[in-house]
Amino acid sequence: MNQNYIKADKWCIIEEDFDKENVKSSESIFSLGNGAMGQRANFEETYTGETFQGSYIAGVYYPDKTRVGWWKNGYPEYFAKVLNAPNWIGIKIYINEVEFDLATCRKVSHFKRELNMKEGCYTRSFEAVTSNNLEIAVTVKRFLSLDIDEVGAISYVIKVLKTDADIVFEPYLDSGITNEDSNWDDKFWNTTSASVSENRAFIEAHTMKTNFQTCTFMQASLSYNGKLISAENGVQEDDFVSLKFKQKVKVDESVTLTKFGGYTVSRNHPSDQLIAVANTALDSALSLGFDGLLKKQKEAWASIWEMSDIVIEGDVKAQQGIRFNIFQLNQTYLGTDSRLNIGPKGFTGEKYGGSTYWDTEAYCIPFYMATKDDKIARKLLKYRYNHLEKAIANAKKLGFSNGAALYPMVTMNGEECHNEWEITFEEIHRNGAIAFAIHNYYRYTGDYSYIPEMGLEVLIAIARFWHQRVNFSEDKEKYVMLGVTGPNEYENNVHNNWYTNYLAKWCINYALTQLDKVKNGYPDDYHRIIGKTKLTDRECEAWKKVADNMYFPYSKKYGVFLQQDGFLDKDLVKVSALPKTDRPINQKWSWDRILRSPYIKQADILQGFYFFEEDFSFEDLEKHFDFYEPFTVHESSLSPCVHCIQAAKLGRMEQAYNFYLRTSRLDLEDYNKEVEEGLHITSMAGTWMSIVEGFGGMRVIDDKLSFKPQIPDQWKEYSFKVNFRNRIIKVNVTAKAVTFELSGSKEVSIRVNGKKVELYPDEIITV
């Protein structure tokens, strides 16, 4: 796409002028979602130009048969794919019997897309001279309802300019769709019925193999000069069904098609009730009408923004960036369904086909803990507990025993989906992030109950994995971890990745501590868990021996831990010395050249310093930041946020600000040149962390919320709210002062720049 074509605005994402080159990128950027379904910003009417069609239903996937070049023992048989679902948005339009299509218009002017993030509504408007030389003005509004989350609504208004015209609207449903991401061109959907009933239509289709039953539905009506026009029979084919509305429209008059549509799914309803439930949903939507439902939408978004908005004054691009990130996170996951999780591309594309990566634990949970009720973060933790048996089975498949668990790199249902050996088998640090999230959850929410109820079992299984995954090196007289891939995926099959070794040691120690705590505080749970896991003291001693004798590669010369064994053998040329034409290296260099280079795709040691900052001094951080940042190319969306937080901690605000822009506007500016494939949803939580933890310096230290606020020179003021243990604290930062405002009825004591500050309800404290 052409970079920088999105207009800056505080509340809206705006594209002006029609450029075919931008269509696929805009389809991603203007995506809508409501946690239950998602929709790329595809045009409703037929578009014969380049487009990437995408409608998605949360939790509906297909286990695509694995495709590899050369099979390796241990690979999973299937890779669960997010599925492009039947199309409910489509409306074919004929003007004087010629189909309307922006790709073939003689002229398109005043084209504008506007995603109003405050209200959760997307508007597209333009004027066009059609291929048959008629002039029209079009305004389309679309939203996916937060209130009735099975329903979306479209208002499609055509005004006829210059001459009268016969207009036909053909709203349709289409289940004859395909996935761009498909390994073997399998058929993913099987349509079983297509029916029309007055102004409504239904297609029932189920996914192959997984057999998710779905009903895709619509209700359409046409109004002209205040009158409703009746529908005529449309097309009714096996996987396509439509209604037709015809109207002669006089010059300067408008005609409005209103369409409600969406999905009902057997995940939520008995499969023989899907049409009935769809009718009920449509009835509810209709009773409110388009405007009534939109009003509810604005109210629902207002309530989300009330808690999660971050206001930045003096920097429109920064403001737009953070709101875009917060908006997309809320479009993706609202925590209403504990079977769901947060996919790296949310509902905006097909790639990274599984729903869950370590992104959830490492990046997303802090955002959801601070901007929602803590039950939602707990649901995300429980998701992993529910998959524990499958994680144990996965480890067993790879040769581990005794209840050791290796959580999958990518999953929809707990089973591993990924199939590159260097990731699937080796990027095992994901296990550590899952354990860390348990710690982080308790640290932030103060809710210990998850650990005796569920978390301890997960911690035991993970500790068992690490204990088996290391081996004792006679040479080093330490435990070593061979053959791993760290967060920096530009290294594969390395030995003693510092981050992974550190996580392993931490996980074992944390599991042992929690075992003690549960033993003392929750004896019933303890006995249940010991009975179930058959954990012995001897086993715990063996773990402890590993944790106490773990090897960490270190350079005396530089005074830094080494990312992995042998890092100093590399040709240590800094990123700044690379020609611009070589960037991004993942597009310009062969894989072997990347592997041999010192370049770091995403924070690796610095990620460890982020998780465990209390273990390291300011000087440690400074040394490691100065050593590794110059080699970091940030070609993962998950990298700049961590560097932003670390730079801010080091007081390097100019650098932190640049990292912030990079993370917050990653998709709006398309830094990685791939936004047309979908948005980077999980890294958006990192953007939130950049402000709250980076600039705001928020931490939980000794059970108390702590802040060390700073502000970039480019900003006049910023403010955010966090929910800390059911107290809502609003933080406002300017260059001169920081204010804290506590809502609710109970006081709380916090730390600001190391000093204790007492907050009382509805009182503003200035520091």
Place this chain on the structure above:
Amino acid sequence: MNQNYIKADKWCIIEEDFDKENVKSSESIFSLGNGAMGQRANFEETYTGETFQGSYIAGVYYPDKTRVGWWKNGYPEYFAKVLNAPNWIGIKIYINEVEFDLATCRKVSHFKRELNMKEGCYTRSFEAVTSNNLEIAVTVKRFLSLDIDEVGAISYVIKVLKTDADIVFEPYLDSGITNEDSNWDDKFWNTTSASVSENRAFIEAHTMKTNFQTCTFMQASLSYNGKLISAENGVQEDDFVSLKFKQKVKVDESVTLTKFGGYTVSRNHPSDQLIAVANTALDSALSLGFDGLLKKQKEAWASIWEMSDIVIEGDVKAQQGIRFNIFQLNQTYLGTDSRLNIGPKGFTGEKYGGSTYWDTEAYCIPFYMATKDDKIARKLLKYRYNHLEKAIANAKKLGFSNGAALYPMVTMNGEECHNEWEITFEEIHRNGAIAFAIHNYYRYTGDYSYIPEMGLEVLIAIARFWHQRVNFSEDKEKYVMLGVTGPNEYENNVHNNWYTNYLAKWCINYALTQLDKVKNGYPDDYHRIIGKTKLTDRECEAWKKVADNMYFPYSKKYGVFLQQDGFLDKDLVKVSALPKTDRPINQKWSWDRILRSPYIKQADILQGFYFFEEDFSFEDLEKHFDFYEPFTVHESSLSPCVHCIQAAKLGRMEQAYNFYLRTSRLDLEDYNKEVEEGLHITSMAGTWMSIVEGFGGMRVIDDKLSFKPQIPDQWKEYSFKVNFRNRIIKVNVTAKAVTFELSGSKEVSIRVNGKKVELYPDEIITV
């Protein structure tokens, strides 16, 4: 398959008793080839049991679109596949109108396959009670002519037992065939014509993409009681054409169908002449008749055996093993076509789809140098020279410059086919084997001309590659080579693989030495080459610096070079301690477990000690053998031969003998449990080396052939011949004496156990 079902015999490979479980394995083991075409031992008649059909035409391939799980920059677009070619051997047989099929017979007895290696002919015979309860005795002979290498011949004799029977023979051609090894189920062949002309038939088909034009042809005749029976019209479809012969056969009488068939190909003839050439080939075959052509076949094989046979007395299995290996090598490659090379599975299966691996240079060239005219080994070298430009292009694609060459891991036409990053980009030692073969060729043949004419350019391009592939480690103050895979493919992406580093150093020094030699001895060639390559003294100095400062990982504790950095961090449990149920580990263990283990798939450091033995002392070898052998699982066919040679050198004859049996009977005993996919052709040259270089101790030292003969206790006597610089020397070894016999007209001086021995023509010298 059931192991050990092949009967021991000095000259024949014999299977007795019909076992459906063995069919696919036997189809491999009893394969025929004549250098120009190959044929698995598929039954001529229809067989509805499990079978793996394979007919192959030398040099005819298809560039199958690469299939990977995740694309990496630098991967080749295509993977050239050996193609299953149209079927020319097929003969459907109907007995009293019911199709004859061994899979449905009521009873099969006296079943026997016999591959007569002395004569190059395969016979199958059996008695059967058919599904319609008729009793017949069948004898089928088949061979692929060495004299007319486009033609194969079949004699199919049915004797009717118990009752008269109506027999229909329907010899056919079929181009409606498929590959088992196909990435995308593409259509590989397009048939353009199918025709019948009297007793002959022709199918013209061409490969998709590569557009190799082929004519598959046949001529068939039926004789009964000395009379020829006329053919009736058979079937004529788009990709299937047949003749029909009907005959009522009286009890105890026989009927014989004789079929000649084969291929003419546009690689060798104008594409509009293929049918005409086929007719000529058939005319030649017919003029000799089946028996005449078979007589020629025996003579041709006699002449091959005259030079290449190895006779072993006192050990039938060992004798059968070595003859099977020599036979298959000669079936695969005869050196008549310089565009061909030696595929790891020859003409016996589809896997390892490319024709050329480093196997040719590392294992096969010594066999061809010693048992053939030296022009043949020169052709194999020239094959790589012809591909130099493509090897340079391949390196460029990976980011190398200035004419550096990386030869492909797998190729049909010089382009890389392989597509696993850890092999394609990292198993770069293949470049070294190609340079070593140039040295080895000159050392053995004394023919220096290849180097100034062609070899030096190859050496320069390879030296350039190594020079760019290393980098200077400030930490080690040496040049290091990061991210490689050595011959031991159970390690991937390692640093400083000793073997690769050693080869790189050697290649650079060898290139520099040859540059000097050519400069002094062949000034014209030198100037041509310097002009073409633009090589400067400064560049040579830079190479030299790398060679002089290469890093080699070494353990002081064990006094051995380390296979790669960090080898001693592994859990060094010896292979002998592994449970049998864990073997072979490549079938029983997950890939990550293999990678972390100390287990060695095939000789790695010991391969280097084999190539460069003059650089190491006996004690060095002993130490390294004792250190690495216990970790070597020999799960590559290329491993036991090198260990056999090294064990023999160390005087460990019992161990050497066991390695010999493993290498020589690898396929006959199916040690790797995969013989049904095809034979391991290239490792068969390793078997030959095991005897000649291992037991015979043959080396070239200071321009002279040298022997240190030993004999395994299990053998009474063995003898072999070598052609050394156009002198044929026959070596005969018993426990008590070694005799040498020189043929020809010129004397030669050799070394035996370090002492000089003069050989004179036709005189037997006993040592």
